[in-house]
Amino acid sequence: MIALTTLLGAIVQVPGGSVQSIATGGGVNDNLFVVIAVSAIFYGTPLLLAALGEMLTERSGILNLGVEGEMLMGAVAAAWTAIHASGPGWLVVLQALLAAMVAGGLAALLHAVLVITFRVEQIVSGLAITILAGxxxxxxxxxxxxxxxxxxxxxxxxxxxVGGLGSTPIVGPLLFSQNVLTYFSWALVVFLWWYLFRSRAGLHLRAVGESPATADAMGINVNRYRYVHTVVGGTLAGLGGAFFPLAIIPLWSDGVTGGRGWIALALVIFGFWRPDLILVGAYLFGAFSSLGLTLQARNVQVSPQLLDSLPYLMTIVVLVFVSTGWARRRLGAPAALGTAYEREER
Known part of the structure; x- marks a missing residue:
């Protein structure tokens, strides 16, 4: 909490703030709603990356409850690399991001081997990975x-x-004064939308998630699609975890991701397994994550415990709502989600 308060001090110019500033440009850009929007993007970025990764995994029919563990492995790998790697700053950060992706991908690979090859119960495997890496x-x-x-x-x-436009009123801090990982996440949303709904590989992926037996009969390698998209999902979760030591919290603390992996899981459902809607949900949850500190910095007296709990309360509401069979059918969940597939011998 101390580290987050320090960070918010940099965002809204609280006395004593010492972390790198998130420029708002002054004037209209110091408006409360602009500050909340900037904070929503900032805190929503790791959620967006992790949720996009889980969306890919679930689109293949694999449920991965190990997202929190994968984010933590990405965070610890990024922190170690950023401390010990040598070279110019940009190169060290790039190495840290790659290390985080590898760490998250390896954790996801373990999950894939267990649930695809050995057909272990997917919920049990995912929880085990979160506990193991937690x-x-x-x-x-x-x-x-x-x-x-x-x-x-x-x-x-x-x-x-970007283009010297960072201090432009309103749009400057929102669009032209972000870090490279946030811009990458925006490009990734566009790419994944095209991939899922306009490419042949995306069509095959959706077929695997809906009916693996039918996809297999069409000549699609079901296990290959499930392996690839589960591991890619893990790399994105690791990348989301890297955002914490590299952008949010300057000092390492155990459980640095603070349960954001569970929020990412709910975001996939919240966004109907669509990258564009997941982006909206991630920034909504990001706004709630920073709302308490933002209001405190503006001397608005609201219970910090209540505001801190809002993202998790929303997560519980979403999960309870979708637990019904009606919601599952209506929301467009992959029909084979969580179901192991064993190819019949011909």
Whole structure:
């Protein structure tokens, strides 16, 4: 909480703020609604990346409850790399992002082997990965072994000033003063929308998620699609985890992702398994995540406990709503989601 308050101080110019500033340009850009919108994008970026990864995994028919664990593995890998890698800052950050993707992808590969090859129950496997890599598991052990909490992460994602337009009223801080990972997430939303709904591979992916037996009969390699998209989903979750030590929190703490992987899972449902709607949901949840600190910085007296709990309360509401068979059918969940597939011998 202290680190997040420090960060918000940089966003809204609270006295004592010391982390790199998120430029608003002053004047109209210091308006409360602009600040909330900027915070929504900032805090929503890791949610968006992780949720897009889970969307790909679920589109193939695989349910992965290990997103939180994959994000934590990505976070610890990014923090270690940013501290120990050498070279110019941009190169170190790039190496940290790649390390996070590899860590998240390896955790997802473990899940894929268990549920696709050995047909372990998908919920059990995903929960096991989150417990194994979680705040009291492997990520915490590695952080302690590598002494990541001894000092701040020296190389971080810098905010860009695209075309010198970062201080433009309203649109400047929203569109032209983000970091490279946020811009990457926007490009990824566009690409995944095209991939899912305009490409042959995306059509095959949706077929695998809806009816793997039918897809198999059409000559589509079901297991290959499931493996590839589960691992890619894990790399994106790891990338989302990297956002925390490289952008949000300068000092390592166990459980640094704060349960955001569970929110990402709910976002996939909230966005009807569509990348464009997941983006909207991620920024909505991002706004709720930062609302308490933003209002406190403006001396608005609202219970911080209530505001801090809003993202998680929304997550519970979404999950309860979609637990019914009616909602599952109406929301467009892949018909074979969570169902193992064993190819019949011919």
């Amino acid at each position: 705040a009291a598991g492997l990520s915490s052990y590695l952080a302690s072994t590598w002494d990541l909490a001894s000092g701040p992460v020296p190389h971080r994602l810098e905010l860009l000033d």
